[in-house]
Amino acid sequence: MTALSIRDVTVHYGPVLALDHVSLDLAPASICGLIGMNGSGKSTLFKTVMGIVRPDTGSVEIGGGGSAAARKRAAVGYVPQAEEIDWAFPLSVRDVVMTGRYGHLGFTRRPRRRDHDAVDVALDRVHLTDLQDRQIGQLSGGQRKRAFVARAIAQEASVLLLDEPFAGVDKRSEATITSLLRELADDGTAILISTHDLQALPRLADRAVLLMQRILADGDIADVLRPENLVRAFGIDPLEGPVR
Numbered sequence: 130m131t132a133l134s135i136r137d138v139t140v141h142y143g144p145v146l147a148l149d150h151v152s153l154d155l156a157p158a159s160i161c162g163l164i165g166m167n168g169s170g171k172s173t174l175f176k177t178v179m180g181i182v183r184p185d186t187g188s189v190e191i192g193g194g195g196s197a198a199a200r201k202r203a204a205v206g207y208v209p210q211a212e213e214i215d216w217a218f219p220l221s222v223r224d225v226v227m228t229g230r231y232g233h234l235g236f237t238r239r240p241r242r243r244d245h246d247a248v249d250v251a252l253d254r255v256h257l258t259d260l261q262d263r264q265i266g267q268l269s270g271g272q273r274k275r276a277f278v279a280r281a282i283a284q285e286a287s288v289l290l291l292d293e294p295f296a297g298v299d300k301r302s303e304a305t306i307t308s309l310l311r312e313l314a315d316d317g318t319a320i321l322i323s324t325h326d327l328q329a330l331p332r333l334a335d336r337a338v339l340l341m342q343r344i345l346a347d348g349d350i351a352d353v354l355r356p357e358n359l360v361r362a363f364g365i366d367p368l369e370g371p372v373r
């Protein structure tokens with residue numbers, strides 16, 4: 130079974146080739162680490178799945194067939210890079226998490242008891258209940274990330290995309306987010322997470338994909354992180370230092 134299927138996706142920004150015939154399947158109940166140097170196309174891949182960027186070729190399928198109702202439930206949660214978010218926006222932490230419920234709201238668009246309950250549970254899981262009334266911009270970097278993870282939890286997404294969720298995050302918030310992601314995966318969520326922290330990958334993910342416009346390697350983490358692959362993707366072996 131496939132939770133997310135990316136088929137032969139190519140994206141250009143004007144003359145810049147950002148993604149070159151990328152195909153990737155995500156299974157439910159799994160965590161896949163997406164690695165690659167700056168500019169390798171990781172954020173573009175997320176934006177293509179979210180429909181923010183339109184691919185020149187290829188397609189993205191969520192929920193891998195099944196009934197239309199099943200696909201509708203199978204929403205995709207997205208935790209963008211911090212730079213993509215307007216932190217001055219006048220929303221409280223609770224409001225941000227509630228935006229995850231928009232796909233669930235009924236015809237009146239007013240949150241109901243079960244929407245409030247889902248938000249309460251999500252805030253509790255990321256330990257932000259005490260800060261829920263604060264304006265989102267008045268949180269620390271790690272707390273902001275946790276707020277967006279809570280939004281995805283409230284959404285009950287079956288696919289979750291996280292773009293560098295550990296950038297600027299301390300070890301404690303990182304550990305909180307890592308164990309939450311594992312719980313979500315154990316509950317069936319398919320997770321794709323970009324990271325520059327190669328050392329943390331074995332603790333974080335079940336599988337790794339190495340991107341440089343094209344997919345250079347995909348599979349078992351130890352195999353993907355083999356020096357020859359890293360040299361191809363980064364020009365150096367980031368786990369060892371420059372190649373002489």
Ligand SMILES: Nc1ncnc2c1ncn2[C@@H]1O[C@H](COP(=O)(O)OP(=O)(O)OP(=O)(O)O)[C@@H](O)[C@H]1O
Nearest residue numbers: 142145146147165166167168169170171172173174
């Ligand atoms: N809006 C845009 N307009 C033009 N070029 C863009 C745009 N967004 C990204 N690019 C280019 O597309 C390529 C892929 O960028 P992308 O942001 O997807 O990389 P990334 O792997 O997420 O990088 P990083 O690790 O730095 O976040 C880069 O060459 C980048 O300069």
